[in-house]
Amino acid sequence: MANSPKAVHVAVGVINNANGEIFISKRHKDLHQGDKWEFPGGKVEAEETVYDALVRELREECNIQVQSASPLTVIHHNYGDKRVVLDVWRVISFSGEIAQREGQEWRWVPVYALQAYQFPEANEAIIDLLVD
Ligand SMILES: Nc1nc2c([nH]c(=O)n2[C@H]2C[C@H](O)[C@@H](COP(=O)(O)OP(=O)(O)OP(=O)(O)O)O2)c(=O)[nH]1
Numbered sequence: 001m002a003n004s005p006k007a008v009h010v011a012v013g014v015i016n017n018a019n020g021e022i023f024i025s026k027r028h029k030d031l032h033q034g035d036k037w038e039f040p041g042g043k044v045e046a047e048e049t050v051y052d053a054l055v056r057e058l059r060e061e062c063n064i065q066v067q068s069a070s071p072l073t074v075i076h077h078n079y080g081d082k083r084v085v086l087d088v089w090r091v092i093s094f095s096g097e098i099a100q101r102e103g104q105e106w107r108w109v110p111v112y113a114l115q116a117y118q119f120p121e122a123n124e125a126i127i128d129l130l131v132d
């Protein structure tokens with residue numbers, strides 16, 4: 001719609017451990033898409049590149065310093081109450097001890113088990129890509 005608010009641009013990171021498991025955390029229940037599992041990330045701020053946002057969000061949320069990451073996919077999704085553009089990156093290397101710094105429940109999950117978790121609708125396409 002012509003007067004609908006601009007989509008929110010979100011940087012999202014897919015982080016693997018040495019066993020090939022993926023880091024996921026649960027969104028706080030009072031947030032948009034609350035109580036669902038997510039890949040870490042957050043809004044790209046004005047004057048910030050998406051890569052800068054990815055590095056910042058993963059430092060703030062997961063306590064890691066991203067050293068390299070490559071673009072995986074971009075998902076446009078309309079939740080009705082909010083439109084998002086998820087800019088999804090695969091983290092190639094990072095330093096630091098990974099942890100969840102914002103009190104969210106988190107875990108490492110094997111790729112084949114991701115489908116058992118409830119993610120926001122927009123994540124379906126990401127999970128399909130990872131499972132392939
Ligand atoms: N981080 C993240 N957000 C996702 C995923 N899937 C998905 O639909 N989203 C949506 C939910 C939210 O509408 C939006 C992320 O916004 P957010 O409010 O969590 O962003 P943020 O962490 O920067 O929040 P804030 O501190 O700026 O308020 O993207 C995902 O896998 N990870």
Ligand SMILES: [Mg+2]
Pocket residue numbers: 040041042043061
């Ligand atoms: Mg976030």
